[in-house]
Amino acid sequence: MVDFPVNCSAKTERFLQSAVVATQSPFSYAGQVQDWGGERWAYTIGVKARGRLFEAFASQTLNKRRPFIFRDPTIANAAHSTVTVNGAGQSGNSLITAGWTVVGLVAGDFFSLGTGDETRLYQLTADVVPSSGAATLNFVPALRAAPEHGATVEIAAPAVRLRAVSPVITGVEFGLLRFTVEAVEAL
Known part of the structure; x- marks a missing residue:
């Protein structure tokens, strides 16, 4: 690709x-x-x-x-720790994540999941407030497929296919x- x-x-x-x-x-x-x-x-x-x-x-x-x-160079976010999906089989417009060591993101920020043919872009609809290293992301559009447990959530340089x-x-x-x-x- x-x-x-x-x-x-x-x-x-x-x-x-x-x-x-x-x-x-x-x-x-x-x-x-x-x-x-x-x-x-x-x-x-x-x-x-x-x-x-x-x-x-x-x-x-x-x-x-x-x-x-x-x-998209207009949606690059500040550097973050390695954030990952926490739990398999998730669907819809929210995602439970882990690995947060710094301040979260705000509504309107972007992230992406997947690589190559599976690269998908999402926009947050609510602020992300990590607690004990975990946070739930609320976003659009809905997940197209359930990401694997431990999959990386790309925050610094989100991509879209x-x-x-x-x-x-x-x-x-x-x-x-x-x-x-x-x-x-x-x-």
Whole structure:
């Protein structure tokens, strides 16, 4: 799995897409919401590239065919101890963790779980207050699979596995080029 060349990233916009449909009656204006449960991260990554570095990345991803790992430079957190999953079979929007030796995180911070094809990004919805080295994380989106007991919780440089949704420029000419890459979480 290839990593996005972060030094080529000039600007990052992200949002959580939800599979929710809202309709309104044209007669009574009553609303109805259907939540299908699907959630994924969507990114617009501003790129500034000079030379062949980005071209090599784009050629490896073969545009929309192959996913890549993106470490969003706008969500790096302060260094922490090695935090791990505490207990197998967890699911939903909370995770019991262990290994906290410093102050926790705050709502809005990010973390990731997994490596390679299993890399997933999560955003905290509540402050994390460790107690005796343990803490429960509350977050979105929901866990896609139960992490293994002892799996590392990446806090310092969270990552997300993305796939481009539009063609990626592969020919970088002389001079500095600026363009955007549209991508969504590769599930």
